[in-house]
Amino acid sequence: MDKIIKYLSTGELPSERHEARNLPVKTARYALVEGILYKKSFSLPYLRCLRPSESLYALQEVHEGICGQHLEGRMLAQKILRQGYYWPTMQKDAIEFTRRCDQCQKFAPLSHTPVAPLTSIVSPIPFAIWGMDLLGPFPMASGQRRFVIVAIDYFTKWTEAESLATITLAKCEDFFWKNIICPFGVPRALVVDNGKQFDNSNFRTFCSNLSIDLRFTSVAHPQSNGQTENMNRGILQGLKKKLNEAKGAWVDELPKVLWAYRTTPHSVTGETPYSLCYGTEAMLLVEI
DSSP states (O other), X not given: OHHHHHHHHHOOOOSSHHHHHHHHHHHTTEEEETTEEEEXXXXXXXXXXOOHHHHHHHHHHHHHSTTOOOOOHHHHHHHHHHXXXXXXXXXXXXXXXXXXXXXXXXXXXXXXXXXXXXXXXXXXXXXXXXEEEEEXXXXXXXXXXXXXXXXXXXXXXXXXXXXXXXXXXXXXXXXXXXXXXXXXXXXXXXXXXXXXXXXXXXXXHHHHHTTOEEEEOBTTXXXXXXXXXXXXXXXXXXXXXXXXXXXXXXXXXXXXHHHHHHTSOOTTTSSOHHHXXXXXXXXXXXXX
């Protein structure tokens, strides 16, 4: 990095012939702006090049910081890249960093579901189709909260979640109204399981009055609400990795898990839910 900076600032070539011949070609991919080295990119803005001490801080903050999600190596490198940072060995370093993380090794996800054909539920526009589900019981938290209600938009993958003390029809309706309808508008359809809090005349009437198409997953095939099930696994894994540090205060960790998910590129869209929702990337603590 120092040789590139020196060549870009002074035009001085190394004395070694082979290195002197290759350096101008190599530095063509870089730019020096006010003494700071940036890597040029075809699809992204200039990426700031980090030194080893800076790259270690970036790995630590994005992986296990306040809003870290303990991402696996490749996703960790991709998230740092999208935040505008680069160093030549970032993917290799990210993979090695996650392999040394105790929380990632203890709570790595294991899939026991046999491979089966998937049926996509296509959403034509953002916030048109949502999936909603319940998680728990968790260890008792403040306010006797033991459950989490989760909703995910099928287009942007934006996720909302809230902790609950009890599961009732009124609480489900209140969550849906407050967290989905008020900020994002009335959806065209809602996909839920066959739990009694959803499969009852009152909730059907609630959706019918708003002209929402209420769709139920098959009792024998809950994977038909796959996006919500995948989100549930993500929240569970995030909470498990944070719980050991928070000593059981999972309610306090829930917003951080959601933030990490919203600012991480999704494997399906290739974009972060935050960017698809707001049209720009969120500023993370690593950028401050």
